[in-house]
Amino acid sequence: MIKIVVACGGGIFTTTVVTDKLKDILYENNIRHTITPAKITEITGIDYADLIVVTGKTSEKNRKGIPIMIGLSLFTGVGAEEFIKEFLEKVKKIQEAKK
């Protein structure tokens, strides 16, 4: 089970759409997952996720070293393919490490 947090700056639109796209990608690849929304200001302290996807640029780092990816391309469509490739690689690495 991959635990993902999607964080954005109080916005509703981008988070909703990006979460939906991530779900599609994960289902298509048969990856069991949970996706939880969070505020971008919370990402430093998050300790319950394997991966954090944000919809805007952030200089914040996660205290526990949880990887952070910028997923706005899923919304704009520009660079989406590259993002999906990188995202799946990262998810697979996390799955390997959990075994």
Next chain:
Amino acid sequence: MTISRKLFTNEELILTNLSVKNKSEIISSLGKKALALGCIKEEFISNVLNREEDYPTGLEMALPIAIPHIKEGCKKSFLSMASLKNPIAFKAMEDSDKDIMVELVFMFGITDPADQLEVLKKLVEVFQDKDTLEYFKKTLSSEKVLEKLLMLMGEYLDVGSKEVLL
């Protein structure tokens, strides 16, 4: 699908070739229309302006656009749009240090994002389509722009009873 999951819009909410000096003027112009139509409380406008400062909505979609939106202060989910005579700077969503010179502004209010996922996804499709955005940019008639919107996503829009009577 119930009416509440649709976005209200009509010709009055579509401003074309708008001549403004900055993004506040655009948001106020569209906000006044939405207020007159009972879609928002007055505070919606300042809520959107404040949010734009903290979390900007300029986006490099098929054309540079901005999508100011918020839930707080929205009474009825709606979609409004302005095409701009001259491009206006909005900060980029992906990087608030960067300015994007925006040509189209879509301002909307959403009362319940989880319920309105389908319409939001449809909007994203529209924003990704260059021909459509070019059409919105060059078309001066609000009526024609509305027609195009209805053609693209009519099942997600509520144009009110007035349009039906016409």
